[in-house]
Amino acid sequence: xxxxxxxxxxxxxxxxxxxxxxxxxxxxxxxxxxxxxxxxxxxxxxxxxxxxxxxxxxxxxxxxxxxxxxxxxxxxxxxxxxxxxxxxxxxxxxxxxxxxxxxxxxxxxxxxxxxxxxxxxxxxxxxxxxxxxxxxxxxxxxxxxxxxxxxxxxxxxxxxxxxxxxxxxxxxxxxxxxxxxx
Amino acid sequence: xxxxxxxxxxxxxxxxxxxxxxxxxxxxxxxxxxxxxxxxxxxxxxxxxxxxxxxxxxxxxxxxxxxxxxxxxxxxxxxxxxxxxxxxxxxxxxxxxxxxxxxxxxxxxxxxxxxxxxxxxxxxxxxxxxxxxxxxxxxxxxxxxxxxxxxxxxxxxxxxxxxxxxxxxxxxxxxxxxxxxxxxxxxxxxxxxxxxxxxxxxxxxxxxxxxxxxxxxxxxxxxxxxxxxxxx
Numbered sequence: 204x205x206x207x208x209x210x211x212x213x214x215x216x217x218x219x220x221x222x223x224x225x226x227x228x229x230x231x232x233x234x235x236x237x238x239x240x241x242x243x244x245x246x247x248x249x250x251x252x253x254x255x256x257x258x259x260x261x262x263x264x265x266x267x268x269x270x271x272x273x274x275x276x277x278x279x280x281x282x283x284x285x286x287x288x289x290x291x292x293x294x295x296x297x298x299x300x301x302x303x304x305x306x307x308x309x310x311x312x313x314x315x316x317x318x319x320x321x322x323x324x325x326x327x328x329x330x331x332x333x334x335x336x337x338x339x340x341x342x343x344x345x346x347x348x349x350x351x352x353x354x355x356x357x358x359x360x361x362x363x364x365x366x367x368x369x370x371x372x373x374x375x376x377x378x379x380x381x382x383x384x385x
Numbered sequence: 386x387x388x389x390x391x392x393x394x395x396x397x398x399x400x401x402x403x404x405x406x407x408x409x410x411x412x413x414x415x416x417x418x419x420x421x422x423x424x425x426x427x428x429x430x431x432x433x434x435x436x437x438x439x440x441x442x443x444x445x446x447x448x449x450x451x452x453x454x455x456x457x458x459x460x461x462x463x464x465x466x467x468x469x470x471x472x473x474x475x476x477x478x479x480x481x482x483x484x485x486x487x488x489x490x491x492x493x494x495x496x497x498x499x500x501x502x503x504x505x506x507x508x509x510x511x512x513x514x515x516x517x518x519x520x521x522x523x524x525x526x527x528x529x530x531x532x533x534x535x536x537x538x539x540x541x542x543x544x545x546x547x548x549x550x551x552x553x554x555x556x557x558x559x560x561x562x563x564x565x566x567x568x569x570x571x572x573x574x575x576x577x578x579x580x581x582x583x584x585x586x587x588x589x590x591x592x593x594x595x596x597x598x599x600x601x602x603x604x605x606x607x608x609x610x611x612x613x614x615x616x617x
Contacts, residue, residue, distance in 0.1 A: 222420075222423055226416065226419065226420070229411045229415070229416055229419070230408070230409075230410050230411050232411075233409055233410065233411035233415065234408050234409045234410075237409040238409075243409075243412075246409070247411075247412070247415050247418075250411065250415060250419070251415065251418055251419055251422065254419045254422075254423070255419075255422060255423075255424075258423050258424060259424065323405060323406075323407075325401055325402070325405050325406060326406060326407060329406065340402055344399050344402040344403055345402055345403055345406055347403075372395060372398050375398065376398065
């Protein structure tokens with residue numbers, strides 16, 4: 204990827220080249236937003252807000268770093284900012300992940316007709332994972348981001364990312380076994 | 386749709402995550418909305434004041450420039466040469482103010498300028514007398530006589546009373562049996578000499594080395610047959 208040239212520090216308008224390169228990641232961001240928000244309309248709002256913030260603060264982007272990871276980071280932070288206020292913080296374990304049966308602030312109601320459909324057990328299981336687990340799996344396993352980039356997106360150490368991936372897969376396996384037995 | 390989860394290894398789970406999860410593609414309208422909502426480049430905030438300041442400065446310069454004191458050469462000879470070259474240029478562009486042909490106008494010219502011409506060069510086969518007129522240069526009244534050669538070069542002879550004016554020795558050149566000073570200004574050449582307390586100038590645009598030799602020949606013709614004297 205060609206290095207991104209940041210615009211002037213005082214400007215709040217991204218240059219066209221930055222906008223063009225940022226928009227090449229639109230589908231990945233939308234996919235990530237769909238798994239986070241679970242509603243197409245919310246996902247669109249989330250992605251649009253992400254891009255507006257990215258363009259506004261493009262001068263903060265460090266050339267040579269991973270633009271896609273930076274955009275994922277903005278999207279996740281936006282999601283947490285907008286959606287966390289709706290719910291109270293759930294009790295968390297040592298690694299910052301809510302306990303198994305704790306209600307997830309980001310889990311949309313299953314009976315909402317506008318929510319995206321789960322076509323497979325795997326998707327259904329992913330939807331039931333806590334956000335922190337869903338995010339590490341989506342970024343590391345689906346999008347293929349290096350663990351360092353995932354750690355940057357989630358603002359935590361790489362060791363925590365590894366731990367979350369391990370626990371997320373464990374929980375995913377458990378959910379898939381449950382679906383299997385049913 | 387249900388699937389069997391018969392392999393629980395990490396690699397298999399990773400492969401399933403990468404391959405089986407539905408990838409949601411962004412609708413086209415979302416791209417359009419983002420592009421439309423992207424902030425447009427704006428004109429820099431400093432551009433307006435800068436242009437206004439520059440325009441104000443320009444107007445001030447235009448207003449003040451005519452009343453600023455002109456930079457004039459400190460050397461009197463340079464000032465005189467610049468003045469006669471300006472007069473020559475004016476004649477080239479707009480012609481003589483009053484084109485009276487000598488000697489009919491000689492008494493009037495002497496009366497107007499205070500410089501008498503005991504004799505003067507009236508032209509020959511190489512130079513044609515065009516006109517003569519009074520001039521006022523460097524706060525002095527003087528005589529200007531204009532000639533044109535066969536190649537179309539204009540020559541201006543100017544005589545001014547200049548008691549204290551000194552011809553610079555370093556610029557002197559040999560022309561016939563005389564040694565006038567050859568000076569240049571604004572693309573013109575001027576031969577300068579003094580004759581009976583009258584400063585005489587012969588100006589032309591003949592500045593190349595060949596033309597200067599011809600210019601010297603013209604000087605000899607003018608110098609040998611023109612005799613200006615202060616009339617009063």
